Ligand SMILES: [Zn+2]
């Protein structure tokens with residue numbers, strides 16, 4: 742089982758499929774609030790923004806306590822990324838729908854909670870943006886100072902794995918005292 746999951750995680754098709762699956766989930770969540778529950782665009786926008794903000798501490802927590810400290814499977818996958826930063830390793834594409842569709846259906850369909858799906862969509866937006874920024878940091882050189890700064894911070898994390906857990910922003914490293922200082 743573990744072998745099989747590792748093989749899926751390391752395939753290039755799976756890597757790009759995760760983007761398609763996660764974007765589809767995000768759009769599905771938005772469509773749920775807009776057409777099934779008739780939530781207003783303003784309320785949807787506010788909750789989407791709140792969800793995207795909520796992603797940022799999740800990014801820190803996942804990376805620090807799940808990828809570096811968690812169960813063997815996720816730890817091994819992430820360790821591989823540290824060793825080969827440009828290889829295409831990702832969670833299997835079916836993990837996010839399995840984890841997020843049941844609670845979304847329970848809260849937004851069974852209980853009919855309005856706005857919950859927009860919040861979840863924003864959180865997914867953060868997750869997709871993080872995945873893409875992380876991919877870029879290892880693959881692309883861009884001429885922006887802020888980008889180059891993020892890139893060097895993340896390079897430091899690859900060399901010193903208990904510093905700089907934030908990938909898209911540094912604020913949570915400051916809050917939790919894991920920011921690298923010369
Ligand atoms: Zn990396």
Ligand SMILES: [Zn+2]
Pocket residue numbers: 804808809819823898902
């Ligand atoms: Zn790491």
